[in-house]
Amino acid sequence: MPYAKAWRHTAADVILFEIEDSVPAQKKCQVRQHVVEIAGRGNFAPHQRKMVTVNRLDTRWGHDDLVAMATADIDGVVLAKCESPEDVRAASDILDAAGAPPDMEIWAMIETPRGRTIFSAVYHTTHSGGVQSAWAVVILVPPKIYSKLSI
Numbered sequence: 001m002p003y004a005k006a007w008r009h010t011a012a013d014v015i016l017f018e019i020e021d022s023v024p025a026q027k028k029c030q031v032r033q034h035v036v037e038i039a040g041r042g043n044f045a046p047h048q049r050k051m052v053t054v055n056r057l058d059t060r061w062g063h064d065d066l067v068a069m070a071t072a073d074i075d076g077v078v079l080a081k082c083e084s085p086e087d088v089r090a091a092s093d094i095l096d097a098a099g100a101p102p103d104m105e106i107w108a109m110i111e112t113p114r115g116r117t118i119f120s121a122v123y124h125t126t127h128s129g130g131v132q133s134a135w136a137v138v139i140l141v142p143p144k145i146y147s148k149l150s151i
Contacts, residue, residue, distance in 0.1 A: 017052045020080045040073040053078040070098035076105025
């Protein structure tokens with residue numbers, strides 16, 4: 001990651017590492033380890049939060065992504081294509097079992113029409129204070145489906 005030293009000098013509040021869709025299947029394990037190493041080097045401004053978009057739990061990489069990120073020097077994980085409160089609870093359980101700090105954030109990324117229909121349930125799950133102490137919800141709607149939603 002050639003930009004590692006430059007991140008400290010940006011005005012960005014969040015540095016988002018993407019190990020989901022942008023990484024080819026044959027490189028996912030290697031990139032996961034590389035992100036853990038880069039995040040631990042300390043080349044970030046004090047105000048910058050480090051987040052990692054992980055693979056879904058229904059993929060062969062999702063569980064290992066969460067276990068690796070639990071003890072990495074990051075502020076939280078982003079759950080790609082989150083479609084239910086159960087997605088958030090399962091990720092939280094894995095992070096907890098793997099030794100994640102209690103303030104690790106889980107951001108549920110809503111990307112699909114189904115995810116949008118259950119947004120309220122995901123929001124209330126993430127703000128109930130039950131599973132993790134600090135959660136946020138991010139909505140990202142791809143332009144090709146935006147016009148089909150009644151937002």
